[in-house]
Amino acid sequence: MASIELRSVSRIFGAGAQAIRAVDRIDLRVEDGEFMIFLGPSGCGKSTTLRMIAGLEPVSEGELLIDGVRVNDIDPAERDLAIVFQNYALYPHMSVRKNMAFGLKLRGMAEAEIGSRIARVAETLGVEALLDRRPAQLSGGQRQRVALGRALVREPRAFLLDEPLSNLDAKLRSVMRTELIKLHRTLGTTMIHVTHDQVEAMTMGTRICIMRGGEIVQVGRPQDVYREPVDTFVAGFLATPPMNLLPARLDVADGALRLRIEGQEIALPLASRPGWARHAGRDVILGLRPEDLHEAPVGAATAALDCTIETVEALGPETILTLRLGRDGTELAARLPPEGDWRIGAALRLHADTSKLHLFDPETTRSIP
Ligand code: ATP
Numbered sequence: 001m002a003s004i005e006l007r008s009v010s011r012i013f014g015a016g017a018q019a020i021r022a023v024d025r026i027d028l029r030v031e032d033g034e035f036m037i038f039l040g041p042s043g044c045g046k047s048t049t050l051r052m053i054a055g056l057e058p059v060s061e062g063e064l065l066i067d068g069v070r071v072n073d074i075d076p077a078e079r080d081l082a083i084v085f086q087n088y089a090l091y092p093h094m095s096v097r098k099n100m101a102f103g104l105k106l107r108g109m110a111e112a113e114i115g116s117r118i119a120r121v122a123e124t125l126g127v128e129a130l131l132d133r134r135p136a137q138l139s140g141g142q143r144q145r146v147a148l149g150r151a152l153v154r155e156p157r158a159f160l161l162d163e164p165l166s167n168l169d170a171k172l173r174s175v176m177r178t179e180l181i182k183l184h185r186t187l188g189t190t191m192i193h194v195t196h197d198q199v200e201a202m203t204m205g206t207r208i209c210i211m212r213g214g215e216i217v218q219v220g221r222p223q224d225v226y227r228e229p230v231d232t233f234v235a236g237f238l239a240t241p242p243m244n245l246l247p248a249r250l251d252v253a254d255g256a257l258r259l260r261i262e263g264q265e266i267a268l269p270l271a272s273r274p275g276w277a278r279h280a281g282r283d284v285i286l287g288l289r290p291e292d293l294h295e296a297p298v299g300a301a302t303a304a305l306d307c308t309i310e311t312v313e314a315l316g317p318e319t320i321l322t323l324r325l326g327r328d329g330t331e332l333a334a335r336l337p338p339e340g341d342w343r344i345g346a347a348l349r350l351h352a353d354t355s356k357l358h359l360f361d362p363e364t365t366r367s368i369p
Contacts, residue, residue, distance in 0.1 A: 002157035004030040009062035022048045024214035035184045037205035038194045044211040046194045054083045082151035086163040088143045090135040097131040121152045141172040158190035232365045241333035244288045252280040262329040266303035268354040275369045287358030293334040299353030312342045
């Protein structure tokens with residue numbers, strides 16, 4: 001097992017005026033046994049970071065350490081990490097058994113040990129019956145398991161997973177998600193999983209590392225990142241529908257904080273958010289999660305917003321409403337229990353516990369604590 005540390009690591013493609021900083025001076029420590037998720041929009045540098053850790057991409061600047069040892073110039077094979085790719089990268093002319101055995105044979109492992117490792121992993125992944133087939137004779141989900149199996153038999157110090165679930169249909173994805181979580185729990189091996197799927201990020205990782213434009217924006221446990229996003233990018237990226245972000249103005253009057261949102265007002269005790277008072281007299285962005293909006297007043301201090309219903313999506317266990325603030329203001333979403341008599345175009349008053357409100361600075365986009 002291994003800890004993995006990046007110290008001010010960059011990857012620069014090209015040179016001179018054409019140079020692209022795909023990864024820009026990132027610092028990160030993945031602890032031994034951790035399940036770390038790299039999450040972010042397309043092109044933010046997730047795969048490049050993973051490939052640098054694997055040794056498939058050189059580190060342009062900074063230091064990469066595995067178990068405290070600098071590995072910038074160490075060959076991929078000697079790093080003892082296994083990578084599983086999105087496209088599985090199986091050898092088409094080899095059986096499943098041979099695909100799994102290949103890396104072990106290269107390392108000169110004895111036949112008997114190879115056989116017993118394959119048998120053990122095939123049982124774990126439920127692919128015993130497929131060992132003599134070739135990749136072309138497998139379904140997408142089976143291929144994915146074999147690719148994972150090929151990594152597992154190596155018993156590496158860490159697993160690097162580059163969007164391995166993205167080619168699977170929704171149902172298989174959810175099954176494999178659960179299996180990977182169980183596998184991590186059983187093996188306890190360090191895993192880094194690259195994804196742009198927020199459900200995978202929220203459910204699989206012990207921590208999430210959110211990236212944007214080659215930089216790390218926030219690192220933390222999924223629930224902490226969800227509850228306390230550091231800026232509007234993270235707030236708007238996690239969850240579907242994401243946090244509602246509404247333009248507002250903050251003032252202090254009569255001993256209370258007053259938020260004006262397109263002609264409506266929310267008041268809350270000054271003492272409840274002492275940090276906010278410093279932003280009085282300024283424009284702010286009000287953040288409110290769709291599940292924190294309710295049809296009835298909630299909590300000790302509740303706020304109301306008058307809205308107009310624009311769309312109703314009944315998903316079964318819940319209903320997502322898209323609304324406009326007032327009659328034709330900013331769009332927002334609410335996640336409500338399934339039953340309700342909602343008509344498009346009707347007015348609806350929604351309530352929020354004021355302890356659930358978030359504020360962001362519109363200039364810096366940072367959270368106002
Ligand atoms: P995705 O989710 O789409 O896979 P990603 O977050 O993994 O995206 P990377 O593949 O790491 O992103 O790419 C980061 C940036 O580096 C992108 O702007 C990409 O165009 C650029 N890039 C990646 N590989 C190269 C390369 N070989 N030459 C030049 N630019 C590259």
